[in-house]
Amino acid sequence: MKPAKASPVPIARRGLMLVISSPSGAGKSTIARTLLAQDSQIGLSVSVTTRQRRPSEVESIHYHFKSIREFERLRDSDALLEWAEVHGNFYGTPREPVEAAMAEGRDMLFDIDWQGAQQLQEKMSADVVSIFVLPPTMTELQSRLHRRAEDSEEVIAKRLANSRAEIAHWREYDYVIVNDDLDTAFDAVQSIVKAERLRRDRRHGIYDFVTKLLEETPVL
Numbered sequence: 001m002k003p004a005k006a007s008p009v010p011i012a013r014r015g016l017m018l019v020i021s022s023p024s025g026a027g028k029s030t031i032a033r034t035l036l037a038q039d040s041q042i043g044l045s046v047s048v049t050t051r052q053r054r055p056s057e058v059e060s061i062h063y064h065f066k067s068i069r070e071f072e073r074l075r076d077s078d079a080l081l082e083w084a085e086v087h088g089n090f091y092g093t094p095r096e097p098v099e100a101a102m103a104e105g106r107d108m109l110f111d112i113d114w115q116g117a118q119q120l121q122e123k124m125s126a127d128v129v130s131i132f133v134l135p136p137t138m139t140e141l142q143s144r145l146h147r148r149a150e151d152s153e154e155v156i157a158k159r160l161a162n163s164r165a166e167i168a169h170w171r172e173y174d175y176v177i178v179n180d181d182l183d184t185a186f187d188a189v190q191s192i193v194k195a196e197r198l199r200r201d202r203r204h205g206i207y208d209f210v211t212k213l214l215e216e217t218p219v220l
């Protein structure tokens with residue numbers, strides 16, 4: 001009897017999950033914004049948070065601002081792909097937009113902390129590409145938080161106090177970049193995205209090739 005021919009199941013090309021983390025003030029949101037402005041193929045995952053809105057922030061563009069009760073309702077109904085308490089507030093990634101983007105092969109950017117990065121890595125490691133951004137010095141980190149002038153002295157002090165513990169997670173990331181000169185740091189991120197897309201597309205191309213190869217009927 002002839003062995004049954006393997007019937008390969010075609011896989012759709014999935015989107016990249018680009019995770020960017022850093023201690024507060026190192027510049028990840030600045031880099032993320034520039035990337036989103038220059039690369040229309042990447043969408044931003046807009047998080048939910050219980051933090052107070054900053055004067056410069058717009059609802060549903062920067063965050064979905066929620067009460068603690070609303071956040072808990074989302075978390076408890078499994079509507080968040082990951083969540084964490086960061087600097088005394090809750091933050092989480094809405095699940096539905098991410099699953100839709102991945103299934104449609106659209107790339108997504110996540111500006112989330114190391115706890116969120118760990119959770120995405122555990123759940124969707126094949127799709128995750130993670131980047132950790134370091135400040136050039138701790139003094140410059142402090143200056144950037146002051147120059148940004150968006151948070152109170154108390155909040156800045158708390159974020160600086162947390163920065164060393166956050167930096168300790170740098171080894172868990174695929175790439176680590178130092179954001180000294182912004183253009184140089186941005187170039188590095190762009191190169192990472194380009195290389196990872198090539199890797200993903202090549203893997204996908206090889207999959208299609210192998211699928212066709214196995215479908216061939218051998219001439220005996």
Ligand SMILES: Nc1ncnc2c1ncn2[C@@H]1O[C@H](COP(=O)(O)OP(=O)(O)OP(=O)(O)O)[C@@H](O)[C@H]1O
Pocket residue numbers: 022023024025026027028029030031144145147148179180181182183
């Ligand atoms: N390379 C750089 N040189 C000088 N200033 C920078 C550089 N990168 C970012 N900044 C400035 O530093 C401040 C903090 O940047 P940003 O808000 O992007 O930090 P962040 O890492 O996203 O912080 P948070 O986690 O608190 O959101 C901003 O005022 C930004 O304009």
Ligand SMILES: Nc1nc2c(ncn2[C@@H]2O[C@H](COP(=O)(O)O)[C@@H](O)[C@H]2O)c(=O)[nH]1
Pocket residue numbers: 020021022023024047048051082083084086087091092093111112113114115116117
């Ligand atoms: N685990 C998650 N962390 C998140 C999310 N959204 C943002 N963040 C991180 O929180 C801190 C503080 O952000 P800020 O806007 O208050 O300065 C920063 O490290 C963000 O990356 C999330 O959905 N999940």
